[in-house]
Amino acid sequence: MLITGALVTPVAGNLGDRHGGKRVMLRLMAVVSAGGLISALAPNLPVLLLGQVLEGAMVGAMPLSFILVRKHLPAGESQVAIGVVSGLFVGGGMLGTLMAGPIAEQLSRHWMFAIPTLAIVVATLFVHRVMPDDPPARSDAKIDWPGLALLSGILLTLMSGLAMAPEAGSRPLAIGALIVLLAVLVAGWISVERRSPSPMVDLHLLAKPGMWSSYVITFAVCMGTAVSMYLVPQLFAASGDGYGFGAGSTDIGRYLLPGTVAGAISGPLGGLAARRFGPTAVVGAGIGVMAATLLVMAFVHTEVWHLVVGKALVALASGVCITAMVVRTAASVDHTDTGTATGLVLVTRVIGFAAGVQVSGAVLTAGTRPGTADPAGSAFVTGFVIAGAVTALSMLLVPAMRKGVKK
Template identity: 60%
Template sequence: MLALALGTLQSVLEPALPLLQRELRISPAEGALVANTLLVTGAVVAPVAGKLGDRYGGKRMLVRLTALVSAGGLLAGLAPNLPVLLLGQVLQGAMVGALPLSFVLARKHLAAGESQVAIGVVSALFTGGGMVGTSLAGPIAERLTWHGMFTLPTLAIIAATWAVTRLMPDDPPAPSQHGIDWPGVALLSGTLLAFMLGLVTVTNGLPPLAAGGLAVAVAALATGWVLVERRAAAPMVELRMLAHPALWRACLLTFVITTGSGMVLFLLPQLFAVPADGYGFGADTTDIGLLLLPGALAGAFSDSVGGIAARRFGPRAVVVVGGIVTAVTLIALAALHTAAWQLVLAKVLTAFAAGVATTALLAGAATAVEAGDTGIATSLLVVTRVIGVALGAQVAGAILDAGAEPATGLPGESAFVTGFATAGLVAALSPLIARLTRKGTPS
């Protein structure tokens, strides 16, 4: 229930982004920045939430995290201007931490084989919420203004959190003689925050000097974090765990897959919203939501079978097939995008392929590490997902900005062709990487 409600709140922005760009008078690249504000917080919160869930219990941390998300949703629902909306998005980003906390609970209460399937089911419900949010965002925005898009899902989150507190069994905290590695938490959070801020601003024309400063800050914070973790009695992240073949290969493949899918997530609503007197379709928020709905449904279904596919065929085989399907689909879309059904079909195929592959990698990594490391290991993969999607959206926004027509300010058709072709080439890297790193990879 909670995963469904959280997924709904996360997804309402996708079909409504062109509407917000018009009402707030911002460019596509700035629109990508708005969409990625939630992801910036998520990247910082997810590993901290996963570690605290491993230590203090998944249910306890899940309830506290959703209280923060609810505050952000209500703030966005009452936002009078863009800065307040962005603050609400920052708080809502804590929802990304709900996934590793859910995986902690699945691993604690279920056997290894069952937990792989359960991880897929939870991911599917989170994505299923995306289907709900995608389909309802337009009607809600048109009848209650865009503020209602945030308020109604937030009320559902509050109700689901109450149900969690009453119905979900408690999971005991893990005994430890050491406290939380707060210096490690601070340094890792700072590293991710600086990296994400650089990621979402560099494509918006960040001056070279500022970009260089951010790069130096990221390197310094990351170095400090490694030094602290090597000396900590109970480090936030066991550095030896990062060398686990199942984990680092899963992170690398997840990053590549989600970068390509992040580009598609941003490009399709923009193309649907382009006026119909040219090469676009002139779709409004409701129409965009309906056109994206089959893809959201495919994504939810793919997540539900991703864990099963990982157990039956192995993550590597799933990644190879998914990468080939995605690459072929996007290259074809670069050439054929004159009918709405072509875009809808491409969304269905890419959402299914990416969903199965990333969930298979997540389920495989979750059961490859020690049970006490489930939260932090899966949170690292969730962060990798977030970074990939954010990078893909920012790159796609930059491509559309670079290809804007001077007279209208709208992206030219060639910009979308470049975007889809680039996403296809990125997707083609995943089967290549899976083949090159297959030695030692779980199969």
Template identity: 60%
Template structure:
């Protein structure tokens, strides 16, 4: 017989603040590597290919860790799992801070990658301790702080590394993570685990993790060193086989890791598809604009160096951070469908206009601000509304799948944008032609417009179901 669960304690401001500071510090630690790759290359003798491996190690681990952490949080309580996860992240940060060579730094990055699981665990906590409306707002704030931490990491990595050392670049955020985790442990009340008598679907967990790992490793390899058609086909077959096995196991498991009936709901699968489409477009923008800024100024580009590109992209990064906090409020007030439609229209119109007007830097900066804000509001609105649309016991796993979908979408967009620029490269100069960027911008607009079709399809599905219920009545 199931134990009697104690009603959850409502959260005050201090626990939410501790959770927010933790998210900010995690985002900071996640992003310090990218601007420091040249420094790491000189101090550790890291090649460009190895630098890409350092950056991608966290991404791959995060994609695998998020659904596992979310499910464990659903089963055993978000606070309990979050604190154990932060111990792993802190160990990874410490290893990266003390790393004397590349293998130790890579191990530190792999351990830090589990930080992505902190997002669904935070959603479990706020869902447990806050009413539905406040939950959507709190989720937006947590995501915004995590994204804002990325801005902080990019800005402080260089000054810290130059004034202190590369070791403190990892060490300082790790110290803040450890301190804020202790604050969460002290201030955050326990959340009762859901369905405590059910076992863990270890077979489903292993198969889902294997599917995501194979997919991310294949995608990273394609993006980095490239794969032959035969190798790419082998990876695709491996992913398909693992995914098929996972579905078969989940259908038969008495307590599946992911209830496929939940995923089959239009609100859930449409949220996943919409998130994938929106973030794919965002990933393409993420790649296209820096290359256009860096293109020679005597042609169609602006000849910007690394520092100048960072400053030009900064307004868009800030807009993306702000949009995450707005997304939860917008979902509560207008509903996720209206937010997605508005975001898709803004992005599609902006990118189609940019295909014609990209002769001034301010045009690209404005386009980055608009698209980053639109994508952030839409994806966070989907995340916040989904978190409150499922049973409390499914919050962690469902939101973690959306988090992973965001990661996959951005990676796919970067790969697609790179393929377009590669196909449009002039053999004589080795640089992409202006027409390649135009093709990329138009493609982003068309890809984002697909979200409007998904919204319409799910609306028709919902209307059909309501009509059938009325006929049966």
């Protein structure tokens, strides 16, 4: 699902820009519904995985939602609406996580997929009947198939490289080959996009400091967030000498709930703050709070409430920051580029999370002594410090967000 979401999101955003957000949204939701149906009826794991691949396309609904929001709402309201959409995605994920276990236990795993699929079908009909139509902006533009194929190859290679990163020491040739392949694909994609009359991504737009800095900041913030998401549950579960709490899965879920709620409300809060104070100021404040919290967590984590509060603050600051980043990116481009620009933010977010998880795993693995079950306490300190440092360094790019973008 993660890989499918990374592949589909920029494509869905680009097609929405050209052919209309509602039109592409309905087709995307039909694909997701088909994936849910396949998952619900799957007799074995391979068929279930096929259904999950199709369901992963749902991430592409986010840039399409942003397109529709910008087309149908005034600028001030659209900033808040973008935050609401982001918050609903997080809240929906939280609700699905809470519902999955009881449904599977009381009914079956088949209903665990069937019930959400029925909800998606109803939502699709609702969008078809209620959502106003948005006229295509560039309906005559041809799809940049070479650019699409190369971008998909870049994302697949990058995600594969991140997945293999923990084994880099034992598989140097495979990692080296992936790096070379990634470089070739990037060079080919840039060459194709420069010559295409209707490119998937406008490279001139990406070259502006206000755009590329946004993507780099998004990567750093999401990487720092992912490190905390990975380390905090591990620290709750650990039972080392002088650190850890030996908590079970039920207790860990309870400890993490405030952070999940904070992440859900961060979207609307980020939209409101962006409208009131401006997206750039909100991004800077979010980075500051998040970096400070991560660094404090590195050295203050002797009580459960230290981690509960820290995790909630990181989730809130990260969500506010990313929402403001999406608002800034959407407002910095023409309406005809909304889906493409915001889709790339979301793809960068996925890559940042994947990188953060791999870094966390590598740090804990390196800090685990042979013959022991838990990493050393210093490994957790190192992980939090790395996350805080990467997040803090992204503050240096905040001033660049103001440069070279549409006012």
